[in-house]
Amino acid sequence: MARAPAPTASAGGSPEQPDVPSGADAARDAELRRKAAPLVDAFTNSEAMLSRDGKRVLFTSNRDGLPQIYVADAARLDSPAKRLVEWPERMTLSTTTPDGQSLLFLSDKGADENWSIWKVGLDGSAPVELTPGEKLNRDGAFLPDLAPDTVYFSGRPMNEKASTVYAVPASGGAARVIHRDDKPGYLTDVSRDGKQALFQRQLSNTDNSLQHLDLATGESRPLYPLSAGKVSIFAARFSADGKTVYVATDGGGEQTWLLALDAQSGKELARYVEQKPAVSLVSSMVVAKTGDAIAFALDAGNHNELRLLDARTLKPRAPVTMPLGQGEVQDFSEDGRQLTAIWSTPSSPTDAWVIDAKTGKEAPLRGEPRPSLKDVPAIEASIVEIRAHDGLTLPINVYLPKNRTGKLPVIVCYHGGPANNYKIRWSANAAFFISQGYAWVEPNVRGSEGFGRAYEEADNGPKRPEAFKDIETTGRWAASQPWADPSRVIIYGGSYGGYTVLVGLTRMPDLWRAGVELFGVVNMKTFMATTSGYIREIFLVEMGDPGKDAAFLESISPIKDVNKIVDPLFVYAGANDPRVPRSESDQIVHALRERKVPVEYMVAENEGHSLSRKENQIEFLARAARFLEQHAGPTQSSQP
Numbered sequence: 001m002a003r004a005p006a007p008t009a010s011a012g013g014s015p016e017q018p019d020v021p022s023g024a025d026a027a028r029d030a031e032l033r034r035k036a037a038p039l040v041d042a043f044t045n046s047e048a049m050l051s052r053d054g055k056r057v058l059f060t061s062n063r064d065g066l067p068q069i070y071v072a073d074a075a076r077l078d079s080p081a082k083r084l085v086e087w088p089e090r091m092t093l094s095t096t097t098p099d100g101q102s103l104l105f106l107s108d109k110g111a112d113e114n115w116s117i118w119k120v121g122l123d124g125s126a127p128v129e130l131t132p133g134e135k136l137n138r139d140g141a142f143l144p145d146l147a148p149d150t151v152y153f154s155g156r157p158m159n160e161k162a163s164t165v166y167a168v169p170a171s172g173g174a175a176r177v178i179h180r181d182d183k184p185g186y187l188t189d190v191s192r193d194g195k196q197a198l199f200q201r202q203l204s205n206t207d208n209s210l211q212h213l214d215l216a217t218g219e220s221r222p223l224y225p226l227s228a229g230k231v232s233i234f235a236a237r238f239s240a241d242g243k244t245v246y247v248a249t250d251g252g253g254e255q256t257w258l259l260a261l262d263a264q265s266g267k268e269l270a271r272y273v274e275q276k277p278a279v280s281l282v283s284s285m286v287v288a289k290t291g292d293a294i295a296f297a298l299d300a301g302n303h304n305e306l307r308l309l310d311a312r313t314l315k316p317r318a319p320v321t322m323p324l325g326q327g328e329v330q331d332f333s334e335d336g337r338q339l340t341a342i343w344s345t346p347s348s349p350t351d352a353w354v355i356d357a358k359t360g361k362e363a364p365l366r367g368e369p370r371p372s373l374k375d376v377p378a379i380e381a382s383i384v385e386i387r388a389h390d391g392l393t394l395p396i397n398v399y400l401p402k403n404r405t406g407k408l409p410v411i412v413c414y415h416g417g418p419a420n421n422y423k424i425r426w427s428a429n430a431a432f433f434i435s436q437g438y439a440w441v442e443p444n445v446r447g448s449e450g451f452g453r454a455y456e457e458a459d460n461g462p463k464r465p466e467a468f469k470d471i472e473t474t475g476r477w478a479a480s481q482p483w484a485d486p487s488r489v490i491i492y493g494g495s496y497g498g499y500t501v502l503v504g505l506t507r508m509p510d511l512w513r514a515g516v517e518l519f520g521v522v523n524m525k526t527f528m529a530t531t532s533g534y535i536r537e538i539f540l541v542e543m544g545d546p547g548k549d550a551a552f553l554e555s556i557s558p559i560k561d562v563n564k565i566v567d568p569l570f571v572y573a574g575a576n577d578p579r580v581p582r583s584e585s586d587q588i589v590h591a592l593r594e595r596k597v598p599v600e601y602m603v604a605e606n607e608g609h610s611l612s613r614k615e616n617q618i619e620f621l622a623r624a625a626r627f628l629e630q631h632a633g634p635t636q637s638s639q640p
Helices: 023-041 371-375 428-435 453-459 461-479 496-507 524-530 533-542 550-555 558-564 582-594 614-631
Strands: 045-050 056-061 068-073 091-096 102-107 116-121 150-155 163-169 176-181 185-190 196-204 207-214 220-224 233-238 244-249 257-262 268-273 281-287 293-299 304-310 326-332 338-345 348-356 362-364 379-387 393-401 408-414 439-443 484-494 514-518 569-574 599-604
Touching: 023 371, 023 428, 023 614, 045 091, 045 326, 045 338, 045 348, 056 091, 068 091, 150 185, 163 185, 176 196, 176 207, 185 233, 196 233, 196 533, 207 233, 207 244, 220 244, 220 257, 233 281, 244 281, 281 326, 293 326, 293 338, 304 326, 326 348, 379 428, 379 461, 393 428, 393 461, 408 461, 408 496, 428 439, 428 614, 439 461, 453 461, 461 484, 461 496, 484 496, 496 514, 496 558, 514 614, 524 550, 524 582, 558 582, 569 582, 569 614, 582 599, 599 614
Parallel strands: 408 439, 408 484, 484 514, 514 569, 569 599
Antiparallel strands: 045 056, 056 068, 091 102, 102 116, 150 163, 163 176, 185 196, 196 207, 207 220, 233 244, 244 257, 257 268, 281 293, 293 304, 326 338, 338 348, 348 362, 379 393, 393 439
16 A cells, blocks of 8 residues: 655645555455446436426436536436536536526535535526635525526635625626624525525524524514524525515424514414424425425434425425435425425435425436446345433434345444434445445434434533443444344444544444544544634534633544554545545544554545545545455455
């Protein structure tokens, strides 16, 4: 294994050099790349919306190597998807223009999350950058239907917590400031007449407030909550006429509410309370321009469900039945008759669907073949619940090959966040490792969202060690299963999940045989000093304040106990990561190399907090699989 030439030294010193496989390692990587490629080639279609005339479907897809925008005939499931424009970076679809001739999209460079807003014709004409110049971490773009001359957006410099709302001419020109807030926050909607906006302050994941903005004057006033108390706000949208604001919230409790509020006074006009599931959150919400329907996706922690309500009464309009999986609502058609959604199951990658807004009947919107899926072994997916040390219920997603024999090495994969979750869904990573002879397990330990407010807050600040106990509980449960080889249990995760990997390897090294860690936090002190301003502010509640809680943050930093790591570790980092800078990965790699613990380091120069590009995904899967073969996984001869 060779080392790459040293990159340019940073302010913190020279980064650790990534490894470059050679010899037998490189040969085996080439074999594994051929096995990983078909699974990564099983592309996803997401961000689906209909054109203004309803004749075309617009969506993003990773089929050509990274997320790009495509257009196809909405009337034919198998109509060819045309790439709208050749683009060198990832793209995210925002909205179409009211004249139906163009769309707005966002794109960054090297996955650095300094998103810029672009306008491009649906005929593929040359894109025009609407926000050149200053680099900002921009949120989504809003273009009001009845005032289409101005685009509104929120954003901030990457190292700052304060957020600003801007307006920029839709034809191009200088941006002007509408509103500034000294705390993290973002624009959630603009009324169709372009006169009002909604701005959500995000003090933490469970402490939010909604402000009403006058876009002419920039003046703001509180809209929800109007009384004291902390609430989570999941989504906020204007009604079609701008007189009502729909707010999805937990109201400071455990249930999900959808409130209809008077846009001027904040007075509650109607309320919908979700009963089944008893705890959940709203992950996406859209309002029909016809004024008669609202749709939202419920995040129930380990799966999504869709709801369709009457916008005037907030009473259920029609049931929507989707298979067990993960998905979101996307947009209503102009006439309000159709709702687009995206959906994924363990055997089907994310794809576009269409739902009848009156009856709730669902149907695929795209039906493109993915021939490589024929090589994926049949997967048995299930959700189990176990008890934590204190009696708390811990949900776990389990993926196993249906046709299995003997005991399998197990990958226990922990999600990021901390307040994210893993839902039952298609995962190319899981499918690849299952095809290589592993079991794949995803615990949703305390702190995961979608299981209620109390569960999400159960790991905040000084309660973090309770979540560490969940890592051990779920890992030992996986090791004890009849299909598991307890001597070959691997801990795996990215972002906060990468931090979880390091916590597991330092605090319970006897449990694991090896680890795979993607852009994980190693040192809370250096992380809090170098992460984005937005994330740092949120982590003051999630983890602790470096000024007030320095001793505690040191105690939960894996770097403090790095000498306890004895298990081999594969580390991945994106060179442009603004959330968990590469310097965090450098620290753990340096420490393990010093102690001669087996470690392999992969750095993608054109990625950030991401694995967006197909070639990087394939390289990561191949190298991680070969590393695990050498230290913990199935032997080559036993693999499918």
